[in-house]
Amino acid sequence: MIEQITKGIKITVETNFNGTSLRSDSLYYVFSYTISIENKSLETVKLTDRFWTIFDSLNGTEIVSGEGVVGQTPTLEPNDNYTYKSGCFLESNLGAMKGFYTMINLETYEQFKVYIPTFQLTTPALLN
Template sequence: MVEQITKGIKIIVKTKYNGTSTRNGRQYYVFAYFITIENNSEQIVQLTDRFWQIFDSLNITEIVEGEGVVGQTPILKPNDNYSYSSGCFLESNLGSMKGFYTMQNIDTLERFKVIIPTFQLSTPILSN
């Protein structure tokens, strides 16, 4: 688990390896990630956008950006939290992700970035 706080907004990330999947004759490693966003500030904020960099150890980088997360743009009052899960496919068994959410203060309309800390995506180590 990794976590980071930006302007009173805490991001907590947990990951899980979900095995392999084959698409178009290629094997992929499937990872899930679980995000919790805690509003520890005194402001009411809304998550408006996301930006992800997904790194694969085969030197492949994918950029994912867009409105909200999993089809939602949640509003968080002070002490609220919001959780969701999503996933990604890597061509290798090792990678990482990082990024940021764009939040907007509901009262002032100020927009600011909340850092999503770098987290690792790796398959379990096989033991003999």
């Protein structure tokens, strides 16, 4: 489990390898990740956008950005926790992801970035 706190917002990441998938005659390694966002600050915040850098040891780097996460823009009051699950397909069995969420403090309307620490995407055989 990987954790990081930025401006009172705690990000926790857990990853899983979900096997392989054949798509368009190419083999992909399927990974899922579960992210928990906990508001340890004293203010109410809203997640508005995401930005990911995905590293694939065989395919270089991919940038993914957009509004919210999994179709939602959650609001977190102090001590609230929001958890979601997502995933990605890699051409190799070794990769990593990192990024940030853009959030807005709903009391001051200040926008700020909450960093998502780098986490590894590896198949179990590579961990031995």
